[in-house]
Structures are given as structure tokens and as C-alpha cells.
Amino acid sequence: MKIAVLPGDGIGPEIVKEAVKVLNALGEKFELEEAPVGGAGYEAKGHPLPDSTLALAKEADAILFGAVGDWKYDSLERALRPEQAILGLRKHLQLFANFRPAICYPQLTGASSLKPEIVSGLDILIVRELNGDIYFGSPRGIRQAPDGAFEGAREGFDTMRYSEPEVRRIAHVAFQAAQKRGKRLTSVDKANVLETSQLWKEAMIDVAKEYADVELSHMYVDNAAMQLVKAPKSFDVIVTGNMFGDILSDEAAMLTGSIGMLPSASLDKNNKGLYEPSHGSAPDIAGKGIANPLATILSAAMMLRYSLNKAEQADRIEKAVQKVLEAGYRTADIATPGGKQVGTVEMGDAVLAAL
Amino acid sequence: MKIAVLPGDGIGPEIVKEAVKVLNALGEKFELEEAPVGGAGYEAKGHPLPDSTLALAKEADAILFGAVGDWKYDSLERALRPEQAILGLRKHLQLFANFRPAICYPQLTGASSLKPEIVSGLDILIVRELNGDIYFGSPRGIRQAPDGAFEGAREGFDTMRYSEPEVRRIAHVAFQAAQKRGKRLTSVDKANVLETSQLWKEAMIDVAKEYADVELSHMYVDNAAMQLVKAPKSFDVIVTGNMFGDILSDEAAMLTGSIGMLPSASLDKNNKGLYEPSHGSAPDIAGKGIANPLATILSAAMMLRYSLNKAEQADRIEKAVQKVLEAGYRTADIATPGGKQVGTVEMGDAVLAAL
């Protein structure tokens, strides 16, 4: 089994290194091949997603991804900026289903900015559609406004679009995820205003007929942003489009107070996937050896479970991380009173030891 | 001075009644005229925004609005649903500047789901553009996908659009608001992905040259949704587009835990405005006499300040509300241990007495 390893920028290389260490310690025969991506891709080959990196990602059975982005690329034209790598991988590999768990670990409840009773035991899953919506919709660009009150003025425009098969595809993924959990699915849209949402909602209702055991409800995105703050534990699985999912999954992650712990998976229809931590490249702490590698290590566990069919190995890693937390190991971002403060490498070593 | 009073649906009539009581007690010569809107407009005249209601709103110097919406209208076609009234008023009256303060009252800090140290003293202002963006952009509709991987399938589509003059217009409003406060403005966009955001950001940077005393920063919307949870007090004024503003202003309001306290203003270029509580129509508690009228009363105060040039009267109302809170009066939504629990009418009476 071949794993493409794409460390990327900022803290990416440091945290991916620890996850690779853990993968190598499992006693499995994985072929790991590394390639530059994001700013690193631009430096090495003049493009955030070099052809050779894309080719490797296509050929591999799964992709372990660090993070991309650094302020130093802010002045590049958009097509060359690091984020284009992740958008390109999602699109080229048709990774349409993004799983973003927001879990509040019992040992880390105190790290949340929310009251303990609001977040303790929090375990929700956001399923974000990742191949469509206004992120990829055309036409888009800068033009002279063709009509309206500001006709003739310079304007920026983008197109939100969702077709029925696209919505049905992500609906099935979300309903099946809900079946394996609390059997409650909340579809988030803005159907009171947007046509795209209207179609989204209709398709969700239709697919729901095939999942009688799952309770489907609908919520407007503004209300969802509120309910996540007010009563996050009232949710089980949330399914939503690319843009609403971008916003809500980050909001939900931050509720836990420990975004350095949260993995993510982006899957295609055959369960080939890209696995990355939910946090970003944090260029401000890059190279200091203090970044938390656990989200990346847990992403590797998700990879074993979803793409590589090694559920027992995934369990082993997740249990090792639990042990390490129980033993009090803490990187700076999840520091708790009385915890053993460690750096990136020591945290990776602690997980290895706990395996 | 003429005030259009549009109570609307759900708890709208109850809470507006208390605000009207307060306005009438100020000893000013206001002409108040009431008209049906939302579901009430549909019941009375077959349309959520009847012509006569729109005419009154146009003719008035300011509009006091309750809330619209009720589940019983869910099966109506979109054009007849209650929300269309508020969208129609915003558009017809060119109310492009929405002010959404998120304030955590010292007496109510405990009501927040966030830790007291995170929200105590919170006082941020979200300036949301209210006339453009994907809410109103055309083309939009349901069609056969004209291209792409799902060509020919049924799809929903909407257009996000912002022209330079539209962005500059809201930018000036936001910079001027920041000048009167902490002099820090955060412009929220998704310029790493959207063309509309790219133009938005450029226009913000250009307008900033006229406001050297205000510090402008930029933040992606996903990050803003996170930072609001993590460190809401790090913001002063946020300016953003219609859709991002919809989501973030509701998220910010909920951080305070007392959305029943939060007023809002929607202004045109001459400071004519519509004033409404930030919360919705809450049909589940309508008619029970338990809704909190304070957000509506504080909206009336904003109306006096922004549209009617009666700043002293606005101050009087705001001080009266402060007194009532200090005296321990609480509706159910802001109940605190040891508070005097009161209903809608008693709360209005308490404000009157404190005037």
C-alpha cells in the first residue's frame, strides 16, 4: 500500500514527521513517498501543486497531508498561492466528502473557551461537501457589472451551484455516517434565501427516504452558527455545502478549545482519501518544535480506518493517543495545570512508546 | 416625525407594544402608524410585504420592526413567505448598512455559554452589508446544469456579486463607526477562494487611505468564526458582506448568551432606518407574555439616536434599561439566580418606571 506524504508549509513538515514515525512503527508494509506541496511546491517546482506531486497523489492509495500557507506568499497571484494545492487536490481526486469531527477530550475540557458543562463529552461530526458550491462554481471573475443598480461598475462575482446528483452523493455519505453514530442528521442550508439551498434541501429530503432509521432535520446556517455556541451537544451529524461547511466546521473545532487534536478526512467515492489536521500551517511557530502533532497522528489513524482497511491499527493509534493524554503529556497549545509540557518530537515519542 | 410600526409575527406584536409604550412616554410628538408585515401581512392582504405597508415604510422617517416568521407558513412558496418582507424592505428602502452590536451586559455574563473571562465586558460591532451579495445577486434559479461534471442534471444556482461602489459605501460606514469606537476594523472575506472577496478586499484597502486613524486588518471568514469563539474581545468593529455577516452576527450575538437584549439598525445613505431586535419571532413562546422586550426597546433607542436625532432620549432609554437590569428584573431568557422573574408587560412597565 502506497501512501503519498505531503508535508507542506509552516509546521507541516514537523507534525507529519511524527505521524510518519508512528505509521512506521506499526509493523505494516507501507510504501511512503514524499512530495512538496503548497509554498514548498512553489519553491521547489514553481507551482503549489506540481505535476509530479499530483501524479503521486493520484497513484497512491491514500494521502497524508500536513498544512499549507505562509504569509510570505501573500503577494503571489492567487493561482500560485499555497491554498490552491489543497483546492486542486480536492478537485482532481474528486475528494467530495470531508469528515470533520469535533471532539472534546475529557482531559482537555478546560482548554475550551466554553463552560465545561456545555462542551464536556462533545462529539459531533461535520460532513462537508468538498467538490462543489461557490468554491468551484463558474462563471466567476472580475468584470463590469452587466446590470443592476451599479451597472458598469467594476464588480467581483462567483457562482454558487449544486446539482442534484452532487447533493445526493454527499447525502448518502452523511446518512451512512449518522447510521453508525447517534442516527440524527442536521442538514444546514439557507433555503429561505438561496435557490441552491432549496435544491439541496429537496434532495436531502428525498434521500432520507432510504434511511428510515436516521432522523433528518433542517437548520438555516445562521441559526446553526448560533446553536453550535449555545448547545453544541444537541448535534450528532451535520451535513452541509462547501462554504457553510468551511465556516461551521472551523467554528465547531474551536468550541473544543483543542483544535490541535482534531483530524480530518476527505474521501472520494471509493474511500481513497486525503488526511490532514484540522488546524492550519501556523507559520508563526514553525521550526520551533512546539507544534502539536496529535491531530496529524490521529489523521493517520483515520487513514488506516477509512482508506487502508486497517481498523485495528487505527484503534491502536487512537488508544495510544488516549494514554498519552491520560499520562499528562501536553504540547503548549493544550497545556493544562500539572501537565508535562513537551515539544513536537517528544509528543511523537510518547505516542510511539504507548503503542 | 413619523414612525412606521411593523409588529409582524410570533412574539413581534408583544415586544413591539412595549417599545411603543416607552416611545410614547418620552413626551415627544411622534406619529406612530402600524401596518401588517410578514405572516401577518400575508393573512391581512395576501402578501408578506403588502403595498400599503411598503408605502408607509417609504413615507415614514423610521421603521420599528418586530419579527417575522412562523412554521405555519413553511409550505407557502418562497415569494410569499414571511422573510420576504424583511428582504423586500431592505432592498426597496436601500437599507444597505446593518449594525449588529454584540454586547455582554455585566449583569448577564453568566447567561453566556462561554466562560465569564472570555465574554465579560464584550462589546463588538458587526457592520453587515445588507443590499447586495448572493442574497440578491442574479442570475439565480433552478435549471439544467449548463456545464461541468454534472451537465444536464437539475441544479440550483445563485450569484454572489459585489461592485466597487457597493463595497466602498459600506466601507465608509464601517470606518466611521470604528472611528467612534476602538479604531480597529476587521474586514472579513474569503479572498483566498472567491473573486467577489478579492474585489471586496481591494476596495477596503483603498478606502482605508481616507481613515488613517483606523487600523484595518483582514480575516478569512472561517478564521473569523473561530476567533469569535476563542477570543471575541479581540475584535472592535467587523465589516463584512451580507451572507458572511448573517452568519457571524448571529454567532457573535449568541456568544453573549442574551440575544434577547440585542438591538439592530439597518440604515440607508440618509440615516433613515429600520430597527429590529436581533432575535427572531420565536413562535413557540408567542402569546405567552414571557418574551423579552428589551432588544426591541433598545432598538427604539437606536432609532432615536440614528434616524430621529434624539440622542438624549436614546440615552434615557438605555439608562432605564441598565437600571432595570441592575434592579434584578429578568425575563425567562435572561433569568439569573436571585433575579425577579417578570413577563413581557412587567418588563416594559419596569423600563417605563425607570425612565
Ligand SMILES: CC(C)[C@H](C(=O)O)[C@@H](O)C(=O)O
Ligand atoms: C485553504 C482553504 C482554501 C481551505 C478552504 O477554505 O476550504 C481551508 O480553509 C479548509 O477549510 O480546508
Ligand SMILES: CC(C)[C@H](C(=O)O)[C@@H](O)C(=O)O
Ligand atoms: C430572515 C432572513 C432572510 C434574514 C437574513 O438572513 O438576512 C435574517 O436571518 C437576518 O439575519 O435578518
